[in-house]
Amino acid sequence: MNRWSSAASFLMLFVSFCSPPDKTAKPTVAEQAAKTEEAKQEPKVDKVALAKQAAGLFGTPEPSTSTTDAAVESAQVELGRMLYYEKRLSKAQDMSCNSCHSLADYGVDVREKDGKHMATSAGHRGQLGDRNSPSSYYAYLHLAQFWDGRAKDVEEQAKGPVTNPGEMAMKSPKAVEKVLESIPGYRPKFKAAFPKAKRPISYDNMAVAIGAFERKLVTPSRFDAFMKGDVEALTDAEAEGLQHFVKKGCIACHVGPAVGGMSYQKLGLLKPYSTKDEGRFRVTKAESDKFVFKVPSLRNIEKTGPYLHDGSIETLSEMVTIMGNHQIAGGPLKAEEVERIVAFLKSLTGKIPEALIAEPEFPKNGPKTPKPDKT
Ligand code: HEC
Numbered sequence: 394m395n396r397w398s399s400a401a402s403f404l405m406l407f408v409s410f411c412s413p414p415d416k417t418a419k420p421t422v423a424e425q426a427a428k429t430e431e432a433k434q435e436p437k438v439d440k441v442a443l444a445k446q447a448a449g450l451f452g453t454p455e456p457s458t459s460t461t462d463a464a465v466e467s468a469q470v471e472l473g474r475m476l477y478y479e480k481r482l483s484k485a486q487d488m489s490c491n492s493c494h495s496l497a498d499y500g501v502d503v504r505e506k507d508g509k510h511m512a513t514s515a516g517h518r519g520q521l522g523d524r525n526s527p528s529s530y531y532a533y534l535h536l537a538q539f540w541d542g543r544a545k546d547v548e549e550q551a552k553g554p555v556t557n558p559g560e561m562a563m564k565s566p567k568a569v570e571k572v573l574e575s576i577p578g579y580r581p582k583f584k585a586a587f588p589k590a591k592r593p594i595s596y597d598n599m600a601v602a603i604g605a606f607e608r609k610l611v612t613p614s615r616f617d618a619f620m621k622g623d624v625e626a627l628t629d630a631e632a633e634g635l636q637h638f639v640k641k642g643c644i645a646c647h648v649g650p651a652v653g654g655m656s657y658q659k660l661g662l663l664k665p666y667s668t669k670d671e672g673r674f675r676v677t678k679a680e681s682d683k684f685v686f687k688v689p690s691l692r693n694i695e696k697t698g699p700y701l702h703d704g705s706i707e708t709l710s711e712m713v714t715i716m717g718n719h720q721i722a723g724g725p726l727k728a729e730e731v732e733r734i735v736a737f738l739k740s741l742t743g744k745i746p747e748a749l750i751a752e753p754e755f756p757k758n759g760p761k762t763p764k765p766d767k768t
């Protein structure tokens with residue numbers, strides 16, 4: 394027994410000695426019935442205490458900034474938004490970041506023609522990758538980028554897909570700079586975003602601008618209102634789900650403002666899970682990193698399926714059941730617990746920042762702008 398609990402039991406003893414004896418007569422049947430009714434309606438969860446606990450465990454994410462100069466920052470965010478949607482940054486000029494991380498669809502790959510959520514993404518000439526496209530919302534909060542953490546932040550990450558032969562397939566950073574330089578409208582925009590740079594248009598600055606934009610991608614949700622003290626923002630069932638999420642130990646991994654993104658963990662920690670992808674082992678070659686992945690953020694999780702690094706799991710309740718079977722000591726979860734946890738997870742769906750993500754008007758081609766290359 395620790396110091397606090399022994400003090401508490403002493404206090405209880407003290408209180409029970411000092412309370413006057415109960416002199417009231419036996420309650421009537423009607424009183425008894427009223428009491429039972431009250432007990433039935435009483436929520437199983439102390440929402441006020443839970444909201445406080447959640448604020449400590451998770452917290453509401455704040456957008457982050459790329460520089461302390463506000464004018465420069467807003468120029469970077471504006472330019473970054475444009476580049477995020479810019480298809481001329483791909484070899485065939487048919488694909489942008491938004492093609493695989495649709496901002497109107499919570500930052501994941503939703504096929505335009507039929508609204509299908511893609512398990513893995515089609516890059517240049519339709520080549521399919523082997524991993525599911527994670528959301529670009531809240532990515533800036535993660536300890537590193539990609540399922541295996543191979544890029545340190547959103548700025549470094551943004552340099553990957555543009556020259557990846559299976560994605561946007563540009564030949565080299567130089568080739569990208571040439572495209573940007575050939576479009577006259579980009580010159581003043583890079584100049585405003587990087588006023589001190591000798592050569593404002595560069596591959597690195599493209600990535601910094603995209604990163605500055607991504608650092609603003611947040612979606613305030615009912616869960617945030619709940620943590621700020623509006624305890625009615627979650628229904629009783631959702632609050633109960635949150636309590637299971639905490640007590641069952643999901644928070645050992647899914648914690649912090651993004652409800653994840655803070656550590657690398659093994660898929661199949663307590664019971665092996667069968668998957669081909671060796672995860673972080675690809676990056677570190679350490680035996681202990683086999684099947685280890687970055688813990689994903691669960692914000693907007695209702696909208697970002699299919700799930701897991703390979704997009705192999707279709708529904709959220711299937712996903713929560715798997716986590717109960719493979720990741721927690723207190724598993725498997727009962728059907729009712731799964732249902733409540735799913736209800737809680739849906740309260741993490743936030744509001745899309747429509748004004749911030751509005752598709753920009755693009756500057757026109759110059760005489761030297763290359764033609765699309767579909768080869
Ligand atoms: C062809 C589809 C495709 C395109 C185009 C694409 N991405 Fe991705 N993106 C992916 C996939 C798939 C992953 C996961 C790959 C992995 O982890 O190995 C990913 C990972 C990411 C991540 C990491 C998120 C996390 O949780 O770790 C960010 C951020 C991101 N992309 C932003 C961008 C930006 C910015 C662009 C444009 C410069 C872009 N992506 C272009 C498919 C794409």
Ligand code: HEC
Nearest residue numbers: 642643646658660662686688689700701702712716717720
């Ligand atoms: C020991 C760490 C750990 C614990 C505990 C844990 N998870 Fe996970 N969770 C992960 C990892 C790692 C992944 C990603 C695995 C992958 O994609 O291969 C994941 C993935 C998920 C996903 C899918 C996310 C996506 O974008 O695809 C959901 C939903 C989820 N967990 C919910 C839960 C719930 C609910 C609990 C508690 C019952 C829980 N997790 C407990 C580590 C954990």
